[in-house]
Amino acid sequence: xxxxxxxxxxxxxxxxxxxxxxxxxxxxxxxxxxxxxxxxxxxxxxxxxxxxxxxxxxxxxxxxxxxxxxxxxxxxxxxxxxxxxxxxxxxxxxxxxxxxxxxxxxxxxxxxxxxxxxxxxxxxxxxxxxxxxxxxxxxxxxxxxxxxxxxxxxxxxxxxxxxxxxxxxxxxxxxxxxxxxxxxxxxxxxxxxxxxxxxxxxxxxxxxxxxxxxxxxxxxxxxxxxxxxxxxxxxxxxxxxxxxxxxxxxxxxxxxxxxxxxxxxxxxxxxxxxxxxxxxxxxxxxxxxxxxxxxxxxxxxxxxxxxxxxxxxxxxxxxxxxxxxxxxxxxxxxxxxxxxxxxxxxxxxxxxxxxxxxxxxxxx
Numbered sequence: 248x249x250x251x252x253x254x255x256x257x258x259x260x261x262x263x264x265x266x267x268x269x270x271x272x273x274x275x276x277x278x279x280x281x282x283x284x285x286x287x288x289x290x291x292x293x294x295x296x297x298x299x300x301x302x303x304x305x306x307x308x309x310x311x312x313x314x315x316x317x318x319x320x321x322x323x324x325x326x327x328x329x330x331x332x333x334x335x336x337x338x339x340x341x342x343x344x345x346x347x348x349x350x351x352x353x354x355x356x357x358x359x360x361x362x363x364x365x366x367x368x369x370x371x372x373x374x375x376x377x378x379x380x381x382x383x384x385x386x387x388x389x390x391x392x393x394x395x396x397x398x399x400x401x402x403x404x405x406x407x408x409x410x411x412x413x414x415x416x417x418x419x420x421x422x423x424x425x426x427x428x429x430x431x432x433x434x435x436x437x438x439x440x441x442x443x444x445x446x447x448x449x450x451x452x453x454x455x456x457x458x459x460x461x462x463x464x465x466x467x468x469x470x471x472x473x474x475x476x477x478x479x480x481x482x483x484x485x486x487x488x489x490x491x492x493x494x495x496x497x498x499x500x501x502x503x504x505x506x507x508x509x510x511x512x513x514x515x516x517x518x519x520x521x522x523x524x525x526x527x528x529x530x531x532x533x534x535x536x537x538x539x540x541x542x543x544x545x546x547x548x549x550x551x552x553x554x555x556x557x558x559x560x561x562x563x564x565x566x567x568x569x570x571x572x573x574x575x576x577x578x579x580x581x582x583x584x585x586x587x588x589x590x591x592x593x594x595x596x597x598x599x600x601x602x603x604x605x606x607x608x609x610x611x
Contacts (some may be wrong), residue, residue, distance in 0.1 A: 261283055265579060268575035280319050284321070285299060316337065318350055320349070322346045344361075346361060347359050368380075418433060419432075421469070438456045446487055495525045501514070520538040525565070527546060
């Protein structure tokens, strides 16, 4: 296991921490959302900042990048849609009455969650609310969507698919998108639901909570299927890959579970603080932590392959494209790491100055 990489070039940096990092479906662009109220578009091919997206009146909480448009949400209670070629704001979505936590673009719809205790569905083209999902007693955090094609029934209420929400009230809810009605309330957690992932083919949701457990649910019947109980701290992030659930926790570990049984088959230690984000890619599990480091583990054996040092504060989000790892931190930096031939690595910082290019490092 080797040491950390060194920065190849620094042009400038965000004026605030980066809260989220999104990769376009084609892998050609990155989108960052920052505490400074701006978002930035980057080219993954040459590390160039393509556009600076200005307009939000408070910090950007989350972002999602599509091939043709970028979407950001903010503590200013709005969501914005941007042109990825020009950086122009195309639409402002107004209606939430508090901080917008998360957004999800799926099936030609935009979904959002907020501190105002609601989730909402929007028309992407018109910027208008099409449905409000009311029923949570506290802040709504996590979102997941199951399209109609993934559901075994095609009655009218399910024609628009199902939306799953997780809340700090300790519940998750399943909503009929077409009607806005609550289909199921998933009760069992004794703490806030911080994260969730959905296995659409099996209609199973996995929720992670401050009560240190992960729970599996049948979203059609509302039945709790199993409880995953080996973490000693809040479950902060989840990823589902090939019927394995990976969970990052405040107990400084990641665990791997069999999705269909709840058995813990592997623990990934070595973190010195909470695990804030994780991403599985091509047999490698990448993690980001409050200790300001990213790590690469062999997903099969659990062996630590590499530690990526260079950030000053917690790593909030990671993405992987080809053989390139991207890490975004509360220190305001977006770092790019060459992970070809692990355990050797290199990194550089992206610039937020439009037109300030760094030396190319092509994804393999």
